[in-house]
Amino acid sequence: MADQEEDYSSLPLHDRVTHKIWKVRLTAYEEMTKQFTTSASENDPCFRPFLNDPTLFKKIVTDSNVAAQEVGITSLVACLQYGGPNACQRLRGTVVTPLAEKGLVSMRAGTKQKTIDALLYFIELDTPDPVVEELIPILSNKLPKLVMGTTIAIREIVKSFGTKTVAPKGIVKALPKLFAHSDKNVRAEAANLTVELYKWMGDAIKIGLLPDLKPVQQKELEEAFESVKRSTPQQERFLLSQQQTAAQGNSLVGGAVEQEEEDEIDPMDFAEAVDIFGKIPGDFYERMGSVKWKDRKEAVDDLFKVVSVPKIVDSDFSELTRVLAKCIAKDANVAVVTVAANCVEAVAKGLRSGFAKYKTIVFTSLLERLKEKKLSVSEALGAALDAVFESTTFSDVLEDVLEFMKHKNPQVKQETTIFLVRCLRTIKIVPKSAEIKQMCDACTALLADTAKPVRSAAAEAMGTIMKMIGERAMTPYIECQDDIRKGMIKEFFETATVRAKPEKAAPPATVAPKAAAGARAPGGAPRPRASAAGLKRPTGTPPASSGRSSAAAESAAPPTLSHSRLAPPGARTSRIGAGSTGVLRKKDDHPSSPRTTSASGTPPRGASSRGLTGVSLSTSTSSSSSHSGLSAAEKAELAELRRAKEEWLSTTAALKQHVETLQADNLKLSQTIAELQLNNKQLIEDHTRDVLAVKAKETQLARARSEVDNARAKIGKLQRDLEAKPAAAAAMPSSTGSRVDEIVARDLNDGISNVSPVTRNKSEMFLPEEEKENGFAAPASSRSTSAHVPQSSSRTGSFSPISSSTAESSDIGSGAGNAGSVESWRRAAEVTSQLKARIEAMKARQIKR
Template sequence: MADGEEDFSSLPLTDRFTHKNWKVRKEGYEDAKAQFEKSPDESDPVFAPFLQDPGLWKGAVADSNVAAQVEGMGSYCAFLKFGGVQACTRTRSMTVGPIAEKGLPCARPAGKASAQEALLLCIELDRADHVLEDILPTLSHKVPKVVAGALAALTTIYHNFGCKIVDPKPTLKALTKVFGHADKNVRAEAQNLTVELYRWLREAIKPLFWADLKPVQQQDLEKLFEVVQQEPSPKQERFTRAQQDAMAAASAAPGGGDGADDHGGDEFAEEETEEVEVFDLAEPVDVMPKVPKDLQDQLGSSKWKDRKEALDALYNAINVPRIKDGPYDDIVRGLAKCMKDANIAVVTVAANCVDLLAKGLRNGFMKYRSTILVPMLERLKEKKQSVADALGQALDAVFLSTNLSDCLEEILEYLKHKNPQVKQETVKFLIRCLRTTRTVPAKPEIKSIADAGTKLLTESTEAIRSGGAEILGTLMKILGERAMNPYLDGLDEIRKTKIKEYFETAEVKAKERPKPIMAPPKPAAPAGRKVVPGKKPAPGLKKPAPAAAEAPVKAAPKAIPSKLGKPGLAPPGAGLKLQRKLAGPGGTSSPQRRIASPPSEEAAPAPKFGLGRGLAGRPIAKPAAPVEPAPVPAPPAMNAMSAADRAELEELRAEKDRFTRISEEMKSERSRFNSQITELQNQNAQLIEDHTRDVLSIKAKETQLVRARSDAEAAEQNVQKQQREIERLKRELARALRASAMSPPNAGSEAGSLGIPETTSIYQESAGNGHAARSGLHMGSRFESTRPRSYASASPSEEKENNGLESPGGREGGLGLGRRKLSPTYGLSGIGSPTRSSRGSLHATEDEAAPRSAEPAENWKRAAEVTSQLKARIEQMKARQGLSRPPAPR
């Protein structure tokens, strides 16, 4: 055995890695680990065999013997640690899967720890995405122990690297499946992984899988989340190789100083641990198929319930974490129109829809800002808090999709609004914008915001004054106290104190970074080198003044053609030298200087030809020849160029003023057009209301007209009926008159018919004849012999009409036998009731009355009276129906 062992140790490492004896493999893993740890660098030859044959590590990390597997995992960790990035990229595709399947569920704690360390090293040296791609498939493994080990490894990975390095989206998608696993250990590890993700993502993880969990699981997780909320924000504990190189470079850079290594990692972790939102985790969803097809028609409905139902349907369609970009112009215009709705429920749902659309599109919503922002700011006049909150949330979402520069113009415009409610809510919106913006405003924007906040300090409403102070305090937090001091000049101490209070409590995300102090450049040496690039000046002749003068004179003609007229474009000192040349007597104090200056100016073109002799190489014997002609033309040329530059500058300033005026006019015209549009919209709404009211009034009038027509038709039918009744009465009257005229004279006395004492004999005669008993008539039947037939057979309706002609006590005269005196009116109208007579009884009374009528003249008189009374009654009936003229005088 000893000889065998010696033979095994003499074998190469690659052969020992694949040996059939597990002890030989185990010793090979141990020897390889020791050699890796002793290697000087990543290029050591000990790594070469394993880089050329990465398959060796697949058998090492998944060795069938547990003891050998533990050593193999340790050897692989050493290989990754000392072999560098190349060791990971060559072997990762062959080792991560076996590690997840056989290394993580290892029964020995050392083996499990080595497996997790190997995965962490792979992420540290390479990318986490490749490691996740090989680990996540093991979550569907049949063996619960493998699934639990993979979940525990994922928890460790996220705990060390965080969600910025390791993408949480693939893991979150797989959580729902493992929460429904039958094994309790798997569910427990899934719960631990969820809590770890909640440490980094907070509430952003819930929309992705929370709805698929059971209520009991949700309650358990909520209890664990409450504990996590009390903990501080997590920090990345382990850094990738790229992050380590960046931290090393930052510590080695100038200004890193001592202690940079101690705190550099913390600062880097703080930069990396930014808040992750649901939008970053979710996949874009196309919501257009879910939007109602008749949305615009429903939004234009006259019923507020129809409009609200349409907005509710839109809200349900776009209620997703992330929306795929598309043509939402019509939807945004419809929502902007809903901001002017008279019903606050419609406005609230529309604001919620804007909130979801802006959060779901983010940068894609930027192009709709101009359409929706102004209507929402205008609607801030609503005093109901629920509406104001919905609008404020929608405005914040719109701002997150844009930036402060895009929204500042509208915000500053509505800070001047005449409605205090609009002004107050706009102030709150601006404060929230300053707190959440990540970019420092530009200097013109800072001045505009500061001026607006200063004006708000003088408002009559205390809430608006406090808002102005908070605006200035938040702006001071962004810029710093020193940069804000110029804008606070002129304010009293009370207001400054209040601004300082808001400054101390303000929380902002954008802060002005102090500019590094740069060392001043060396001015003399670079200028001298530029002017004389060829040779150095003679050591005995030092003339720094001419050298300094030559550079500005040469560079001055290059600076003059500038279109902006800014002296900063010319080289340093050129503007000063030019000023001295153009300043007249003040520039050159003596004639000697005016004469001596041209030679230095004339030296400018010298480098083209004879500057090789040096800076003082001008011939001494002939100084006057080049000097005298130069001073005369040089100042006029400079003056002419200066005048042209000045004229161009004045022209540019005039053009700038003109453009400024045009811009102001366009702004005023724009505001005027906006006011006109608003006024026309209000007028349109009023006209629509008037039109609706007129339509309703017309419908009411038509209903009344239909009813009046039906009443008129009924009245006309009643009149025709009365006319037919009148004709019938006339015919009955004529018939009665003819019958009276043809009847023989009565033998009886008229006194009996007029109610005189002869009545007794008449009654006796009537009783003797038995006619009253046969016909069933009352006492008034004794007069029917003289009444017309038509009156005796009148209808019940005529009996009602005849009641007006009856005398009071007519019934007593007709029913009481003891009454002796009866008026003629009663005898004619009160006794002859149609309900108590008929045509048969009328003929019977006529036959019986014939022998009793003694005086025909009296009968004719009474008939005439009856006729006149009937005519009067007919005229009264016509007058009541409005169908006849007043009766002619008799």
């Protein structure tokens, strides 16, 4: 006889959930699912044990038996589905991680699907960020099957809710590690997840992902992107908060579109910032100051390679932007200007809003250089202007744009107006009415310009403004134009595309009814109520209230109206009974309608057909005073409320205007401070540069003085040597006179040759012809041998400087030698003085240079 299985159904549900037998646990899970499904509300007692102890569900989703685990995860889905946000918030922190680690690696397809369903419910009932933050660390797990399952789950989350609901930044940062995984299945699922993200994000995902991948992977992804480029994803599931918004009458699809327009994905959020200061060449500023355009071109080319990064670390770029602005404004070479404009564009895009403080340095230089007609230059300048505009606001650039629209150069006016059109197409908020008026006035003036391209650009600008503010608001600006210009504006209006939307007006404040809705007077007719604005009054005759006393009438009056103000006696007002709130009868009231009676019960006479004139005053003094006081209090209260509202509106408008003025002043002061700081820094740099230049000049002057002193010392030495030689010659015997002449001539020639060849040649030019003949200007070839003094046949007869054997020849030679020696020294002194003067003049000229 087979053993009968023990019945565990009598055990409490909590004990069966934790029982060691898997079949007992399975039946407990099934019973939990049934209880959750049939629960009356989210606060049903069946949820309480599991919400108070979330570890029970942690044990359920990690059940060791795969069959029981699948049923247990099914019970979790039912708990979330019927337990609502409270169950989600209680279980999420404890259950999500073990659910993903055990459910996503199961061999059962049903278990995997139920796990993904549970994760989607955790997101739908609250917010996706906590769930995604729990799943991303699992992508670093060593188990490839778990990494692949988690990637599939994240892809389903993105597919169901979209990147407008699920923040994609953390997911994109984890993708490079998945593409580098050793398991091919993980890489394949990473590619599928990337394609799904591309459907929602577009090209924004390329900036943060593709640079880190291999070329083969980049090529495969590009092909996959191209295949889904035209697909438009739709959000399949919505958060509970979105569903509640839809229940109030708003369309989920329309709301998603508006959210998509307002919250566009910024590609720069996925890029890493780069510090470019350490990569700028050290001689960049020196080469930018070179007179050779090739050096400047190479400098800006090197800079462009450095700044061509998606995102730049914010730092002090004032000096760099100042150099680029000077190059754009003054450089004569258009190739250098083009690359400099590209550098400005790259820096502005890399810094984004951080470039706004440098706008005043480069913006006017870019606008001024728009006079270049070469297409490549104008395109580079336009791209730089667009990048600078993206870092600032429309109001910041409008003043400069309007000023350059009045420029004398037609090319500048045309390109500036085209830039204004590009700005109008990209802004998201309609400009202020004063700014619109300024733009329309400037464009109206350009419509009469002699250049056709300028007129066309002005018409395009006015058509874009009309598209933004509407035809009716644009009528005052175009009604004065002729038909041809109106036609041009209308053509551009029809083809213009803008993103700006007028600011939504606040809905009118509705005043709550002062009397209870549906309240009935004793006669059965609805009780009349005073209108919120005090202008409209309900039609129809109020019911009779003869049975009410004065106190009852006061108690029936609206509680918000004050009874402290009474109308003056004899006020000419016609009221309709004690129970009314000052409602006047209309002339077209039916005669048979019930009439309002006074407090004494006597109905007024002739009130059926004479309108206001047929309503009689009350005869009871006390009743009249009471009723008149109530009505006057109403009117006074309404008038006071109107005045208070008008005062509040005027005060609010004045305060808003004052705040805007203060903000504008604060912005201007900030810009002024930044400009002053930049100017101060420039002045300090200029002063330092001047000081260094002065020091360099002083050093050069000291060297020149030292050289002059050395030259003077050398000249003095030569002069002393020349002065010492005549004394030595006089002491020598007369027979050696000719020898002395030879020595003096040789020394003189050597001294002249030591000064400088140029000076020697010049001195020889100034020597008299007689001195040249006497041998003082001997040619250079004669210096290589012994110096010879030419003979004079008229004085000496037959004279030989070599032979002195005879006394006669000795006497003649001695006499001629003495006379020639004195004359030679005199002439040598004159030549020496001339040479000294010329040497001084040459030194003076060198110092001046």
